[in-house]
Amino acid sequence: MTTTLSVVESAKRQAAYRAVDEHFPPHARFVGIGSGSTVVFVVERIVQLGRDTTDSITFIPTGYQSKELIINGGLKLGSIDRYTELDIAFDGADEVDPYLNCIKGGGACLFQEKLVAICAKKFVVVADYRKISPSLSTHYTPGIPIEVVPPAANYILSRLTTLGAVSPVIRMGGASKAGPCITDNGNFIIDAPFPDGFIPSPSSPLSHPHKPLSPVEELARALKGIVGVVEHGIFWNGDRKPIIAYFGMEDGRVELRSHA
Numbered sequence: 034m035t036t037t038l039s040v041v042e043s044a045k046r047q048a049a050y051r052a053v054d055e056h057f058p059p060h061a062r063f064v065g066i067g068s069g070s071t072v073v074f075v076v077e078r079i080v081q082l083g084r085d086t087t088d089s090i091t092f093i094p095t096g097y098q099s100k101e102l103i104i105n106g107g108l109k110l111g112s113i114d115r116y117t118e119l120d121i122a123f124d125g126a127d128e129v130d131p132y133l134n135c136i137k138g139g140g141a142c143l144f145q146e147k148l149v150a151i152c153a154k155k156f157v158v159v160a161d162y163r164k165i166s167p168s169l170s171t172h173y174t175p176g177i178p179i180e181v182v183p184p185a186a187n188y189i190l191s192r193l194t195t196l197g198a199v200s201p202v203i204r205m206g207g208a209s210k211a212g213p214c215i216t217d218n219g220n221f222i223i224d225a226p227f228p229d230g231f232i233p234s235p236s237s238p239l240s241h242p243h244k245p246l247s248p249v250e251e252l253a254r255a256l257k258g259i260v261g262v263v264e265h266g267i268f269w270n271g272d273r274k275p276i277i278a279y280f281g282m283e284d285g286r287v288e289l290r291s292h293a
């Protein structure tokens with residue numbers, strides 16, 4: 034049976050296939066698999082590599098969805114609490130700025146996604162053209178996802194407002210869940226819009242004491258400093274941003290952005 038993919042789905046697939054084709058390590062032992070709809074095509078491509086390639090590899094998920102993808106693809110499942118040195122991790126993104134700072138967490142998996150990304154030697158992002166952004170937090174309108182310990186949620190909402198967030202909210206679980214969305218770690222997600230965005234500039238080398246912080250860096254550090262914040266969805270130089278991002282475009286091309 035043939036299926037016709039929409040332009041967006043086809044863009045996701047193009048990006049994912051090319052990223053796997055160009056970055057899947059020939060002798061990989063541990064590979065991180067992110068979350069979301071684009072990563073589905075990453076796993077599809079990895080499965081196509083064949084069992085001769087994949088049987089010797091352990092795949093590390095970033096949450097329930099990617100665990101199911103790995104199992105359903107017939108791949109060997111591992112866990113980040115057991116294996117912390119990965120050859121590579123592939124993941125999607127909600128927004129990517131020109132310096133490859135990303136917003137992630139639209140699927141509420143940001144904590145485990147960040148953990149897997151920082152444990153990987155290489156972190157590769159796959160996305161469609163809608164994720165390309167001149168300034169973080171301007172394209173992905175729900176705002177920056179932040180995983181929080183539930184009893185601290187109201188305190189954190191008020192702290193976010195003082196940091197400039199406009200009407201941050203606790204994410205709800207949707208039609209089939211009364212009340213908040215609960216993460217794979219038993220926490221809440223707060224979505225914090227900063228609609229003016231963050232003028233991109235290269236993050237300062239972390240060892241450089243005199244260079245002023247970039248706006249992205251400043252916010253990332255401030256969020257991390259709030260009691261009750263488990264992790265935020267800004268992936269930047271201070272924890273992990275991708276070495277390269279693959280964007281499937283509307284016209285079928287794939288655009289690459291990598292670190293300068």
Ligand SMILES: O=C(CO)[C@H](O)[C@H](O)COP(=O)(O)O
Pocket residue numbers: 067068069070071072124125126127136137138139140141142143146
């Ligand atoms: O961060 C994520 C989940 O927490 C996803 O990677 C992000 O939301 C992108 O998803 P998609 O590939 O469906 O656009």
